[in-house]
Amino acid sequence: MAQTGVNDGEATLERLDDGAVESFVAGIHGEVLRPSDAGYEEARSLWNGTVDKHPALIVRCAGTADVVDAVSFAREQDLPLAVRGGGHNVAGTATCDGGVVVDLSAMTGVFVDRDTRRVRVQGGATIGDVDRETQLHGLAVPLGVVSETGVAGLTLGGGVGHLRREHGLSLDNLTGVEVVTADGEVRTANADANPDLFWAVRGGGGNFGVVTSFEYRLHEVGPEVPVLFVWHPMADAARALRAFRDYAAHAPPESSVVAFAATVPELDEFPEASWGSLALAFLGCYDGPADVADAEFRPIREAADPVADLSESMAYTDLQTLLDEDYPDGRNYYWKSTYVDELTDEVLELVARSAERMPSPLSTVDLWHLGGAIDDVPPDATAYPHRGRPFMLTFEANWEDDADTEANVEWARSGVERVRSTGVASGAYGNFPGDGTETGRLLYGDNYDRLVAVKRRYDPANLFHRNQNVDPTG
Numbered sequence: 001m002a003q004t005g006v007n008d009g010e011a012t013l014e015r016l017d018d019g020a021v022e023s024f025v026a027g028i029h030g031e032v033l034r035p036s037d038a039g040y041e042e043a044r045s046l047w048n049g050t051v052d053k054h055p056a057l058i059v060r061c062a063g064t065a066d067v068v069d070a071v072s073f074a075r076e077q078d079l080p081l082a083v084r085g086g087g088h089n090v091a092g093t094a095t096c097d098g099g100v101v102v103d104l105s106a107m108t109g110v111f112v113d114r115d116t117r118r119v120r121v122q123g124g125a126t127i128g129d130v131d132r133e134t135q136l137h138g139l140a141v142p143l144g145v146v147s148e149t150g151v152a153g154l155t156l157g158g159g160v161g162h163l164r165r166e167h168g169l170s171l172d173n174l175t176g177v178e179v180v181t182a183d184g185e186v187r188t189a190n191a192d193a194n195p196d197l198f199w200a201v202r203g204g205g206g207n208f209g210v211v212t213s214f215e216y217r218l219h220e221v222g223p224e225v226p227v228l229f230v231w232h233p234m235a236d237a238a239r240a241l242r243a244f245r246d247y248a249a250h251a252p253p254e255s256s257v258v259a260f261a262a263t264v265p266e267l268d269e270f271p272e273a274s275w276g277s278l279a280l281a282f283l284g285c286y287d288g289p290a291d292v293a294d295a296e297f298r299p300i301r302e303a304a305d306p307v308a309d310l311s312e313s314m315a316y317t318d319l320q321t322l323l324d325e326d327y328p329d330g331r332n333y334y335w336k337s338t339y340v341d342e343l344t345d346e347v348l349e350l351v352a353r354s355a356e357r358m359p360s361p362l363s364t365v366d367l368w369h370l371g372g373a374i375d376d377v378p379p380d381a382t383a384y385p386h387r388g389r390p391f392m393l394t395f396e397a398n399w400e401d402d403a404d405t406e407a408n409v410e411w412a413r414s415g416v417e418r419v420r421s422t423g424v425a426s427g428a429y430g431n432f433p434g435d436g437t438e439t440g441r442l443l444y445g446d447n448y449d450r451l452v453a454v455k456r457r458y459d460p461a462n463l464f465h466r467n468q469n470v471d472p473t474g
Contacts, residue, residue: 008098009035012056016077021057024073030062030106043103044095046084047148049330050405051092055082055101064178064186064212067102071210072184074100075463082466083210086126086150090335091436093206093466094153102210104152112137117218118175123152123211131320140221140316142167147321155214156205157430157468158384160392162285162319163221165256165372171202171384172377173217181209182459190215200454203384204444205430206467207451208458222316226293228257228284228300229310229322231264234355236304237280241348243303244282244367248343248390253372255296257284260366261355264307274307278355285319327398331362334397334409336416337432339389340367342424350422351393354415359407360399365415368392385445386427393419394432409434430468443468 006014013021013034025032033040034057043058056079059070074081080099087094087105095101104124110133111120119141121130128147134140142163144154151170159170167173176190179197187209189198200208232240244259251257259282266275282300286293290313301309327333340347354365371390379387386392395415397408413434419425427445428438440448448470455462455472462472 007035007054009054009056012079012098016056020077024069027069028059028061028066030066031060033058033060044101045330046087046092046094047327047329048090048092048333050332050334051095053092053095053097055096055099058101058103060103060106062106064180067104067180067210067212068184068186070100070102071180071182071463075182075184075461080466081463083206083464085123085152086148086154088146088149089153089431089433090333091433091468093436096466104210104212107212110134112139112218114139119216119218121151121214121216123213125151127151127154127320131317134218135222135317137218138220138222139218141170141216141218142173143170143320145320146323146327148324148327151214152211153206154431156201156203156211158203160368160370160429160431162256163219163287164370164374165251166253166287167219168373168377169384170216171382172373174202174214175217176215177201177211178213179209179211182461182463196454197458200383200451202382203430203447204451204454204470207455207464207470209464221287224313225316225319226286226288226290226313227311227319228282228286228293228297229312230301231270231279231281231307231309232304233307234261234278234280234352237261237352237355238348240280240282240300240303241343241351241367243299245343245348247299248369251369252296254287255284255293256369256372257282257300258366258368260364261351262364263358263361269310270308276361279307280352283322326362332399332402332405332408334412334434335394335432336412336434337392337394337429338416338420338425339386339427339429340391340393340419340425341389343367343391344422344424346422347393347419347424350415350418354395354411354418357411357415359404359411360397362398362400363408363411364396364398366394366396368394379445380447380450383444383447383451385447386429389427392429393425394429433468436468438468440468440470444470449474
């Protein structure tokens, strides 16, 4: 425990050997921030405002060699170690008290090979960084839906985005990675080199090392895509959700739609009379001709008399930034998830009732249509086990006032439990982990024992435990 008036980072530095610290700092080509340094307060803050940690050292790495030195120093000094890519993991795993943060935020290179349709991406890059470079060539990687999200954590945990049903999860498009493991070694992992490690990082999160670069397959997408974005009154939610259920049963893989219950924002795009009311919205992407998309999305758009229908063709990069303003840095976030095997009437009713219970007008209840290319991959082909699950239901608690934390966290937790109690929902998505306390079996299912074996090989002392942890002791 830190001394009175001394934070955990300062307390750690007081007990470390000054010579060892200075020698380490001198060897780093990037920047090392200590609690007394200018810029430390800004550097230690994360996207999620509920997270407030004081690391001893924040190592802003300039390259892989800095990552090796930081991992080795933390291991040798027996210090907690956290890895920061985009810093958007809702559980706040990108930092720690009294330890070392390996900060990759300066490593944002994106290198497109148009001929081979491959792209190499450094571990600190965001979705927006990747989209900017790949869309120059009319190409895209299936990533997430908020452009400021880091690709590293997103991909290692799964990666659910607007192209998921046609091209799979982000991790399904990985062809190789460079990883700094707990022993300080730099390893290439792909189908031929260290295939067990490559299997594990595709869904096993940050348990096995620091991934300093990713290589992905690219797909022809854009520059414009047809987008479904329609808002129906909550009074018509039951009818709209049934239309969504019917549509999902036969939807083509080119179509990916998420339904979400939300509060109508005070924006000019919406009638002023609807501001602040609850609505059931649909956001979807169709990777194909606009006229085909219009026909595909018509049952959802016409399920009720909409509050607003903002559906249109737009630049793929605009779609990828459409939700950015809803998730600003410093807001409070707590997200939970479960997979749903069948959209029973009971589940649909729970979605609407949960929305009515939201303590914050910034929160949402989201129902993601999965399937398609996601299910083309066997459950044991990667560490991500949740193939064949047609839907994912997520409770996003988002709020401003710290005094409202308990009510919002309880709303998300109880919502997930109610859905799981229906008997058609189970499991959890590693990128929507609440406070990170979901069990390994819940996250990794039948792949957990194999993950433990890989963990024992590459991180037997569990240096990388600031994550949805796979314990090497099993």
